[in-house]
Amino acid sequence: MDTALVIGGTRFIGRHTVTELLDHDYEVTIFNRGNHENPFAEEERVNHVAGDRNDQTALEAAAVSIAPDLVIDCVAYRPEQVRRATEAFADARYVYVSSGSSYGAEHVPKREGETPLEPCSAEQASDDSPETYGARKAEGDRAVMEAADRGIDAMALRPCIVYGPHDYTERLDYWIDRVLTHDRVVVPGDGQHLWHRVYVEDVASALRVVGESGVPGEAYNVGDRRLLTLRETLETIAEVAGTAVDVVTAGERELAAGGLSSEEFPLYREYPHVMSTATLTDLGWDSTPVKEAMARTVSEHEESDRDGAEHDPGRDAEERVLGVLDTF
Known part of the structure; x- marks a missing residue:
């Protein structure tokens, strides 16, 4: 063709x-x-x-x-x-x-x-x-x-x-921005949720x-051949950006202290969403190693003006959640 x-x-x-x-x-x-x-x-x-x-x-x-x-x-x-x-x-x-x-x-x-x-x-x-x-x-x-x-x-x-680069939805941009601008980042649930x-x-x-x-x-x-949990996603972002992040998990009770719920965070899904890619692979397709893909994504994010603000549940609310967790 x-x-x-x-x-x-x-x-x-x-x-x-x-x-x-x-x-x-x-x-x-x-x-x-x-x-x-x-x-x-x-x-x-x-x-x-x-x-x-x-x-x-x-x-x-x-x-x-x-x-x-x-x-x-x-x-x-x-x-x-x-x-x-x-x-x-x-x-x-x-x-x-x-x-x-x-x-x-x-x-x-x-x-x-x-x-x-x-x-x-x-x-x-x-x-x-x-x-x-x-x-x-x-x-x-x-x-x-x-x-x-x-x-x-x-x-x-x-x-x-x-x-990836030029993602106008800014769903991942929210998490990249959080990792790059804050030492501690609140993640709903236990951080082990999978959304392919x-x-x-x-x-x-x-x-x-x-x-x-x-x-x-x-x-x-x-879909990516290797799936990352939400916690692993943030840790991978930090790794390729050359920084560190403290992923702080919060259940519904702790989130409620800040007036938040799990559904307010982008890329969170209670039940795992996983898709088999075997049929496509049989055609000779393969995926980019996830760390390489994330490095390109973070690099382009840093050059853009995207910050995922439309998905932001509010840093003040997150700080209240962190305050509650720190008392435990």
Whole structure:
């Protein structure tokens, strides 16, 4: 394959995907509305087509003018968008960026083809609220399977929580900022909770690998090969940053002393979320060593202005929790 079209392509997963494709000698075109700064504006090997992905005529025009061998859809959030894209690009290999949130059962680990998906009603399918995100992604997976049944080379990739440079969600940025600016950091629970994460460059490489070698109609989980607990995450951040951190765990009673609860902290999940990556690995994919991935993430964080403030439960409240713990 020589030509690739990335729907999205300028923010986080899409941005790294464009770089991955360029590194593997693809001619790349970005298709989006142009609402965000284009980091590839000066890159001669990247073309840009302005268009709304919800405009079927625009999608079909892009399919005709570009005739891509590979389409990677980074911004399909409703199943109807997947159905329209697979029709418009029926002559290409199509990879839909789904999500680990599409799974509807708390299995450990979650496996493709075994763990049930979230159901999705007609009302949920057209909704845009966070509460229906997993259901909508699951229905997008089913749309991929339906397209494959019609002879279209469509596949899905299910990332878990994605982290890395240029992460506009700032969920991990909150913890990086805490480690870099405070000696003692409050972590809810016992610090041993597992929420599977995946380095963004590995998502990008997985999208390319699935696009080149994936089986139509199949979905592929992608996640770090080594999982870190929340405590280990903070300790790894400190290690790669060349600093130290005192991870202070706090149960619900101690958190309540500061007017806090566990759910107010980013990347905390009571029940473990773990996904098997064996199916993707069988295609030849591998992940970046977690310490190397974290080092790149922390380095870019230090150069950015992101601090995860929107996820901050409040340092004053944490200090009250620390004060309570110090009396024990």
